[in-house]
Amino acid sequence: MVLDSPRNLGSMVNDHVASFPARIALSALEPIAAHFSLGLTPRAIGQSLGWQPATAVTVQDIRWAAQSLGLKTRRVELRRRAAGRWFGRADAASGALVPVPSLVLGPDGKVATIVARRFPGTANRAAEPSVDPGDPASRQPEATEEFLLWEPGSAKFRWLGFAELVVEFGRDGVAEALAFHQPLRLTTKPGSPPPRFDLGWFVPLLWRYRKPLGQVLLGAFLLQLVALTTPLFSQVIIDKVLMHKSLSTLHVLGIGMAGLIVFEAVTGVLRGYMLAHTSARLDAGLSSDLIRHVLSLPLRYFEQRQAGDTLARTRELESIRGFFTGSALTTLLDGLFIGIFIAVMLLYSIKLTIVALVGLPLLALISLIAQPIFERALKAKFDRGAEAGSFLVESIHGIHTVKSLALGAIWQRKWDLLAARQVTAGFDVQKFGNAAQSVSQAVQRAITLAVLWVGTTLVMKNELSVGGLIAFQMLSGQVLQPVARLVGLWQNFQQVKLSVDRLGDLMNARAESIGIETQAMPLLRGRIELQSVHFRYLPETPLVLRDLSLTLEPGEVVGIVGRSGCGKSTLTRLIQRLYAVESGRVLVDGQDIAHGDPQSLRRQIGVVLQDSFLFSGTVAENIAIAQPGMPLERIVNAARQAGAHDFIAGLPQGYDTQVGERGAMLSGGQRQRIAIARALIGDPRILLLDEATSALDVESELAIHANMSHICRGRTVIMIAHRLSTLRACHRIVVLDRGCVVEEGAMQDLLAQDGPFAKMWAMQQQDALHRQPHLHSLLPGAERALPAEVAR
Template identity: 55%
Template sequence: MQQGNAVLTLVDGHDDESPSSAPDLGLHGLVLLAQFHGIAADAAQLAHEFGRNGESFDETALLLAARKLGLKAKVSALPAARLPMANLPAMAWDAEGRAFLLARIQGEQALIHDLSQRRPRQLALAELEQRYGGRLMQVASRASVLGQLARFDFTWFIPAIIKYRRMLLEVFVVSLFIQLFALVTPLFFQVVMDKVLVHNGLTTLDVIAIGLVCMAVFEVVLTGLRTYVFAHTSSKIDVELGARLFRHVLALPLAYFESRRVGDTIARVRELENIRSFLTGQALTSVLDLLFTVVFLAVMFWYSGWLTLIVVISLPVYALISAAVTPVLRKRLQDKFARGADNQSFLVETVSGIGTVKAMAVDPRATRTWDNQLAGYVSAGFGVTRVATLGQQSVQLVQKLVGVAILFFGARLVIEGKLSLGQLIAFNMLSGQVAAPIIRLAQLWQDFQQVGISVERLGDILNTRTELPGSRMALPPIQGRVSFEQVHFRYRPEAPEVLAGVELDVKPGEVIGIVGRSGSGKSTLTKLVQRLYTPERGRVLIDGHDLALADPAWLRRQLGVVLQENFLFNRSIRENIALSDPGMPLERVIHAARLAGAHEFIVELPEGYDTPVGEHGTGLSGGQRQ
C-alpha cells in the first residue's frame, strides 16, 4: 500500500470563479493528483482540450484526461473496508457524487482533501465510511510504478556486486580450494590410524606429514589471499554505494530534512556500512561454506548412514532455535537503533550549540540528559547481547550433544567391526566441518535481523522521492518577472495556512520590500520562488512559466539569494563567496565582497581571501560572519 505523506498540491488558477459557475471537483482533484506525482497540469487547459463546454468531467473523461497526463488511472467499486489497502492518494466520490481526495489512512484516522472547501481534513475512519459512496479512482504515474518495483531492499546492492563479479568469482574459487583441503585432511588422519599405526608404515607417515605441511601452507596463503581480495573488493563497493547514497541525499527535498533530526539522518546513512559488510563479507563466505556442506554430508554418508542421520537431524533443531530467537531479537534491535539515533541527534545538537550551552550554563543539565540517554542505549544493547547469547549458546549445546552422540554410537560401531577407528576419527572431523558453517549460519541469521533493521532505516532515505524527477526541463533564461496566482501554502497538513490567496506580480527590474510581523510568511515567499517548497494551491510563475515544470537545480543557479541565516562552510573566504561558481575570477569575488562591505576587514586578515573561516565560520567574529 502506498500512501501520501505530504500535503497534496493543486495547480489552480481559477479561484475567481463566479458563483454561477460551479467548480469541477473531479477535474480539480485530478490536477491535484497529477501534481502529487510530479506532473504539471492546468484545469483550464484540460477543460479546453477535452471541450467540456462548462460540463463537469465524468468518470470516462477523467480517465481520458489522466491518460493524456501520462497517468495510469482506474475507477472501481471498492468496499469501504478495503480502503486502507488501496493505492493512496486516490480520488473518491461521496453518496451525492461530490469528489474528494483520500490522502492517507493511518490507524483509525484518515486524511482527506475536501475539494469543495479546498483544504485538508482529518476524519475518523467511521466518518470516512459514512461519507464514502463506494467509487474510487486510483492513480499511478509510470515513475511511481517503477518506484514501487524499485523499492529499496537488498536488490539495491546487486548492480555494484555484479560489477565486481570477477573478483568475487576469484574468492569463490579460493574458497573452493580451502574446502577441498578441509575435506582431504580427515582422510589423511584415517590413513595414519588405520594403515600407518597398524602396519608401522613410517615411509607412508613421512609422505602424509609432508602432504599435511604443504596443505597447511597453501591453506594459510589462500585464506590470506581471500581476505585481501575481499577487502579490496569491499572498498570499491563502499565507494560506489556511498557515492550513490550521497547523491540521493542531496536530491531530497528540503521538507525531508526539516522534518527529521540531523543525528537521525546521519545514523541512517551509517547503516549502509553494516549492510555492505554483511552482503560482501560474512554472508557470502558462509553461503559458500554452506554449499560445500552437501559434499561433506555425502562423504560422511559413505562412511556411515546412521551417524550421518544424527548430524542431519540436528539441522532442523538449529533452525528452530533461530526461529524462536528472531522475533525477540528483532524487537530489541529496533529499540537499540532508536536509542542510538536519539544519542546521535542529541550529540550533534549539543556540539553544534556548544556556545549557547556554555553561555546559559546548562552544562550539568546536558550532562544528565546524556547520561540518561547513554544508559538507555547501553541497556538496549545489553538486551540484544543477552538474547543473541541465548541463541548462540543453545546452538553450541546442540552441537556438543551431537558430538557426544557421534562418539557413543560410533564407538559401538567400531566395537562391532562395522567401522574402523580411523574412519570414526575422520567422520568426527568431517562432522565438525559440517557443524561449523551451520553454526555460522545461525549467527548469520541473527546478523541478518540486524541488517534487516538497517535496511528499513536506510529505506527511509532511499524510498523518499527526490525533487529532481527526470521529466523536469530547463526553461529559457530568466528575465525577472515573478508572479504569484492565488497561492495557498501550509507547512504541514494539520497546520494553519501560512499564505492564503496571495496575488503578486513583480516586473523585471523592480525592487520591492515585503514587511510584516514575524511568522507572516515573508521567508516562505522566497522559498516558494526558489522551489524549495511547492504551493498547496495556486501557481508560482517566473516569466510566465510555471515553476512546477522547472528543473529546481537549473532555477536556483539563476537566482541570487541572501539567506536569513547564512551557513559558512569550513573553507576559505574566497571559496565561500564563490560557492555556486568555483571558477569565479578573484576580481568578481572582491567586487561581491565590496558590495557587502566585507572587503576592508578581509584584506586585513593574515591570508586575505584565502583565510579559512573554520567550521560554521568560527574563525570570524559575529559581525564578520554576518
C-alpha cells in the same frame, strides 16, 4: 577493439592525457547529454558544476560531471595487436565493442566525442553528416566500422575509421576513452517511480560485481575442498601409516599435506584481497549513491526530522555492505557444501550420520525462537541510539546557548538518561545473542559427544576403524560449524533487514525532480509571478499563504513586510522551489518552476538569510563556493559590493584566512557580509535578501545601503525587512498579513495612507525617537514629515 584496463581505477588514463578548458569539456558533454535525452545545454551543465569557461578540468572532473547527470563512466583502452590487427575483448575484426557514446582523450588535452558508428557504404564519407549528436547511424553487415566524432575545439563533425582514430588520439598504438552509460536502476520508463530500496535493490548492484564476487566464491570453494581432504589424510595416517609403520607413506602424505597447507594459505590471502577490493568498490558506489540521494531530498524532509536520526540511518550502510560482501557469501557457500560432507559421512556410517544430524533441527528451532526476541531488541537499540545521537548533534550545534544558559548540569543529566537507555538496549541485544549462541554451542558439544560415544562402540564392534572415527568426527564438525554459522547468519540477516528498513526510510523518500525529469531553466531575465498560491507546511496545519498573487517585473526592487509568521520567508522559499505549492503556480520568466530543474533555477538566484551559514575553509572559498573556478578579481569585486573587502584585507591571511567551522573565527557581521558577497559573485538575475542586514553594525549596514543601487542594478530584488527604513531603495513595498497581500505600493504612497504600513512606520519611528530623541533632527525631511493621520 575495446579492452577493459586491469589497472587501478586511479591510474587507468595515460599520463599524456592533460587537463583542458571547461568550455571544451562542456561542449564535448553536450552530445552525450543528448544521447541520453537529458535535455541539458553546456551552459546548464556548467552551472550545475560551477565551472567557468576557462576553468581547467581533468578526467576525474568529467567523471564527477557525469555522476551529477546521473550517468556512470568506465575507462577503456582502444588498442591494436603487435601484428597490426585491431582487437577487443571478443571481436578481432570489427569495431562493435567501441562504446557509444564516449570521450576519446588525446595527447595535450585533445578531446573528441564518439556520438555514432556506421559501416562504409551506408553513406558518403566525404559528405558532412547531418545528424544530431547522439543519434546512432544505421548498422549494415560490413566488417569494418567508422565512427562519428564531434570535436569541440573545431566545432565540427567528421567520420573516422578505428585505425585512424587510435593513431590520431593514441600513443604507441593505444588510445584512452571514457565510456558513459546509465545505471540499471535509472533506466526505467519515463515517469515511472524509481526502484524501491529494499533487499532486492542490491541484486543488480551485486550482479554488477559478479566477476570479483565469483572469484571470491571460487576461493571459498577451493578452501572447502581442502577442508574435505584433511579428514581423509588423517584417516590414512592413522589406519595405514601407524598400523603398518610405513614411513615412506608418511613422508609422501606429509609433503602432500604441506602443499595443501601452502595452497590453502595462498588461496585465503587471494580471497581476502578480492573480498576487500570488492567491498571497497561497493563502499564507494553505495556511499556516492547515498549522498547523492540525500542532497536531492527536499528541504521539508530535513525540517521534519532530527539530524541525529538521519545520521544514524546513513551509518546503517556499513553493516549492510559487510553482510553482503562478508559473512553472507562465505556462509552460504559453506551451506552448499553441507550436502557434500553429509554424503561422505554416509559412506563411513549411516547410523553415525543419523546421530550427527539429529541435533540440526534443534539448532534451527533455537534460531526460530530467538529471532523475534532478537529483532525487537535490535529495533530498541537503534531507536535509543538515534535519540542519543540527535541529542548530541543538537547540543554541539547549540553549544553557545548551552554555555550562556549554564545548562551543563541539566544537559549532563539528560545525556546520562539517554546513554543509560542506549546501553541497556545494547545490553539486551548482547544478552539475547549470547544466550542463543551458548545454547547452540551446547547442542553442538552434545552432538560431538554422541558421535564419539556411538562411534567408539562401532569401533569396538569392528564396524568402523579408528581412523574412520577420527575422520568422521572431523567431517561432522565441518557440518555442524556451517550450520551454526547459518544460525548466526539468520540473526545477522534480521539485523541487516532492520538496517535496510531504516536506511530505506531515507532512500525511499521522494527526491526533488531533477535531471531527466525536468527541463533546465534558461538564462533568467527576472520576471516573477505568483498565481493564486496556497501553501501550508503540513496537511493538518493552517494555510501560511492564502490565494497569494503577486508579479515582479525584471529589474524591480520590491520590499516585503509584515508581522512575524505572515509568510514572508516562505514566499522566498517558494520562489527557489525549496517548497512546493499546495495549489497555484510560481512562474519565472513565464515558465512554471514546478517543471524546471531546481538546480539550474537556484544557480541563478542569490540568497542572503538573516543567519547565513559559512563552511570550513578560506574566505575566498566561501565567497566562491558555488563558483569554484572564479578568478580572484571577481571574488574581490563581490566583496567590495558587500562592504566586506576592507575587513577581509585586514585579516592575517586576507582572502586565504580560515573562517573555522560555521565561520566561528569571524564575527556575526563579518559572516553576514561574506554571505552577501557569496550571493553576488554569480551575478544572479534574482536576489533574495531575507533580513540580510539585520545582524550588521551601523557602519557596515550604511556601507551596503550606500552601494545598494549598484547591487540591485539589472536584478529583480526582494528585500524582507522588519526595519522599514532599510527599504528606501525599493520601487514597491508589499505588506502581507496572514498570508495575503493587504497593501502594496511605493513607500511615499503607503505613508500617505492610513494603512498597515504607515502604522508600522509610525511605531518604529516613535520607538526610535523614544530611545534616542536627538536623532529626530538628523532624520531626512521626508521621514520626519509623516502624514497627520499617522502622527495622531
